[in-house]
Amino acid sequence: MMNAKIKTKFKFQKKDRVTVLTGAGISAESGLKTFRDNGGLWETHQVEEVATPEAFEKDAALVWRFYRQRYLQLADVKPNPAHFALVDLEKFLGDNFTLITQNVDGLHSKAGNKNLIEMHGSLQKCFCLSCQQKFLMSEINLMKKVPSCPVCKGDLRPDIVWFGEIPHHMDEITLRLRHTNYFLMIGTSGYVYPAAQFVQIARLNAAKTIGINLEKPLNSSLIDEFHQGKAGLFLPKLIDCWLNKN
Numbered sequence: 001m002m003n004a005k006i007k008t009k010f011k012f013q014k015k016d017r018v019t020v021l022t023g024a025g026i027s028a029e030s031g032l033k034t035f036r037d038n039g040g041l042w043e044t045h046q047v048e049e050v051a052t053p054e055a056f057e058k059d060a061a062l063v064w065r066f067y068r069q070r071y072l073q074l075a076d077v078k079p080n081p082a083h084f085a086l087v088d089l090e091k092f093l094g095d096n097f098t099l100i101t102q103n104v105d106g107l108h109s110k111a112g113n114k115n116l117i118e119m120h121g122s123l124q125k126c127f128c129l130s131c132q133q134k135f136l137m138s139e140i141n142l143m144k145k146v147p148s149c150p151v152c153k154g155d156l157r158p159d160i161v162w163f164g165e166i167p168h169h170m171d172e173i174t175l176r177l178r179h180t181n182y183f184l185m186i187g188t189s190g191y192v193y194p195a196a197q198f199v200q201i202a203r204l205n206a207a208k209t210i211g212i213n214l215e216k217p218l219n220s221s222l223i224d225e226f227h228q229g230k231a232g233l234f235l236p237k238l239i240d241c242w243l244n245k246n
């Protein structure tokens with residue numbers, strides 16, 4: 001295959017604050033399916049069937065079956081070069097680096113990123129609808145159709161932010177976006193709000209905005225420098241350029 005030619009007008013310095021937003025596309029090369037590339041399906045399910053509070057109310061066992069499979073699947077999934085490139089970026093920038101992910105697959109922490117905000121929750125966790133306590137999936141009995149709380153026996157639900165729910169850590173995210181010098185969005189279609197509007201918040205606060213995606217995202221008019229292609233191929237090279245390594 002031809003080696004993609006990468007050009008960028010930006011260079012990062014240690015004092016630059018860089019905020020990164022990732023979506024399902026960054027995990028595609030690890031073998032996890034995205035929504036949009038799949039006609040709005042997550043694996044073989046319509047999102048309304050498995051990723052809304054209404055779906056859980058209607059058929060908690062079906063929703064649990066879906067997330068149990070997603071969780072168990074993670075054992076075989078590894079971070080790809082795009083995830084590892086973001087670890088290099090964090091090593092260079094230290095506390096000036098923030099990674100916000102819409103993904104629930106845990107691959108950013110598996111790769112080694114520390115300053116990480118999982119705004120849509122995590123497949124590794126669940127919480128009790130009665131006493132609100134959080135548990136790791138590894139701590140509960142997953143064999144039950146609808147797993148129950150080890151403390152109060154209430155119903156547990158996956159710690160995933162479903163459509164129609166408010167994402168986690170929005171105050172912290174807004175603060176980071178207001179003070180960032182660069183905003184990068186990687187592997188995200190720009191359809192899912194509020195994440196789709198982060199680029200606008202960053203831009204209104206004078207950040208430079210950069211996008212990497214297989215297709216043009218919906219909000220591409222707000223991106224100063226757009227790289228169309230696979231994150232696993234482009235991001236490591238771009239980060240080398242931004243860090244002056246070539």
Ligand code: NAD
Nearest residue numbers: 023024025034035036102103104105187188189214215231
């Ligand atoms: P999305 O599915 O709407 O969009 C993914 C985007 O990634 C698409 O625009 C596509 O062109 C692009 N893409 C595909 N392969 C790519 C690659 N190799 N490199 C770069 N870009 C690539 O995803 P979204 O915007 O994150 O929104 C979907 C929602 O679904 C999120 O809330 C997320 O929580 C959830 N979700 C998560 C996972 C996961 O955790 N891995 C998987 C599917 C869906």
Ligand code: ZN
Nearest residue numbers: 128131149152
């Ligand atoms: Zn409980």
